[in-house]
Amino acid sequence: MADGGPVEHGYPHLETVRAAVTALYRRLSGDSIRTFGSSVAPADVAFCDTDDLYLGAQRVARELVRHYRLPDARLVVSFREMTHAANVELTAGPEYFVELNDRFRTHRRDIGAALAHEIMHVYLHRLDLAFPGTRDNEILTDTATTYLGAGWLLLDAFREDAVSSQKLGYLTPEEFGYVLAKRALLLGEDPAPWFTSPQAYTAYVKGGERARLDARQPPLTAAGWAGRRRYARDRRHALEGGAAPAADAPYAFTAPERGPLRVTFACPTCFQRIRVPVQGRARVRCGLCRTVLECDT
Numbered sequence: 001m002a003d004g005g006p007v008e009h010g011y012p013h014l015e016t017v018r019a020a021v022t023a024l025y026r027r028l029s030g031d032s033i034r035t036f037g038s039s040v041a042p043a044d045v046a047f048c049d050t051d052d053l054y055l056g057a058q059r060v061a062r063e064l065v066r067h068y069r070l071p072d073a074r075l076v077v078s079f080r081e082m083t084h085a086a087n088v089e090l091t092a093g094p095e096y097f098v099e100l101n102d103r104f105r106t107h108r109r110d111i112g113a114a115l116a117h118e119i120m121h122v123y124l125h126r127l128d129l130a131f132p133g134t135r136d137n138e139i140l141t142d143t144a145t146t147y148l149g150a151g152w153l154l155l156d157a158f159r160e161d162a163v164s165s166q167k168l169g170y171l172t173p174e175e176f177g178y179v180l181a182k183r184a185l186l187l188g189e190d191p192a193p194w195f196t197s198p199q200a201y202t203a204y205v206k207g208g209e210r211a212r213l214d215a216r217q218p219p220l221t222a223a224g225w226a227g228r229r230r231y232a233r234d235r236r237h238a239l240e241g242g243a244a245p246a247a248d249a250p251y252a253f254t255a256p257e258r259g260p261l262r263v264t265f266a267c268p269t270c271f272q273r274i275r276v277p278v279q280g281r282a283r284v285r286c287g288l289c290r291t292v293l294e295c296d297t
Contacts, residue, residue: 007160007167009174011210013139017175018271020131020143021182022288025270027129030289037187039149040067042194045112053079053105060112061098061119067150068123075119079105085168088118090125109196113157113168116150117141138170146171146179152191155180155200173200177207185211186269214268217250221281221294228296235263235278253278263297 024033044063047056054077061075074095081102089097098118104111120141124130131137145151155176157168167173181204184190195201216222218231234245238253238261245252251265254275261278270289276282276297284293 007158007165008172010172011175011178013171013175014178016131016136016139017143017171017179018266020140021147021179022271023129023131023140024144024147025272025288027127030270030291033148034187036067036148037189039152039189039191039194040064040112040116045116045153047108047111049108051108053108056108057100057111057115061115064112064115064119064150068119068148070119070123070126073119073122075115075122077115086114086118088121090121096122110153110157110166110168113153116145116153117169120145120148120150135170142169142171142176143179145169146176147183149183151176152180152194155203156195156197158200158203159197160199173203174207174210177204178211179207180204181208181211182214182269184208185215214266217265217268219251219263219265219295219297220268221296235261239278267291267293 040063045060047060057077058075061077065071065073065075072094076095076097077100078097079100079102082099085101087099098115100111100114104114124141124144129140131140142151142154145154154169155173157166158173158176159166169176171179180191192201192204195204216224216227218227223231230249231251234249235253237243238255241255251263254262254264256262259277262275263278264273264275266272267274267286267289269291270286272286272288274284274286276284276295278297281296284295285291286293
């Protein structure tokens with residue numbers, strides 16, 4: 001939790017974020033992910049200063065448990081002084097103990113954001129889905145929270161001005177915006193009207209610009225002129241047995257002992273690697289998320 005200190009910006013965790021999206025598709029399937037088509041509604045997690053602290057926190061926790069489809073999970077919420085925003089004790093269930101930072105006693109509007117992250121820990125624990133290392137596992141949790149419809153709360157908790165700042169979660173604001181935009185592109189749900197923080201809205205717009213670039217990379221036909229020209233040059237070199245594409249290229253070529261040259265690239269929806277023959281225009285279906293892609297290989 002950044003509280004008054006500097007907030008990191010940009011996309012330093014982007015590769016881990018994409019790996020987390022792929023892991024969700026592998027564990028849940030595209031059909032299951034699409035059942036989370038409606039995000040947590042602002043009214044369902046609203047928390048005003050006149051609400052009883054403990055009863056209100058329990059109400060919000062129950063709403064998030066319902067959203068994540070954990071009907072047999074019971075959350076017991078308490079508050080104490082701590083460095084982090086919150087903590088959850090992961091057990092066999094069905095009862096889980098969540099501790100929130102004491103600062104939420106007076107910052108109640110952000111209780112839903114903190115609980116969304118901690119209850120996602122419970123969800124992933126039950127799925128037996130985790131990344132090695134605390135940092136990567138927390139990025140997985142933030143990404144899953146956002147992709148499955150509750151992470152807009154975490155981004156909306158981001159506030160920054162000339163003298164103070166606040167941010168919850170391990171992703172940068174722009175990375176939260178990126179994952180929210182990927183979800184919006186998949187499900188057609190725009191969270192922009194829900195933001196109360198102007199800085200959160202700006203981060204969502206920036207993340208959306210980065211997210212849309214994924215669908216404009218060669219060999220996809222939506223790639224721009226410069227990308228297509230670069231791809232044609234790299235393809236020619238590969239056919240001639242020359243140099244491989246640059247390390248930052250979104251594709252790679254392989255030459256099997258038999259058959260045509262093949263190109264490998266990431267699905268712009270789930271980031272699963274796709275490998276197809278180099279044979280001109282083709283429609284390609286991702287084997288993981290089932291997205292149909294128009295390509296010119």
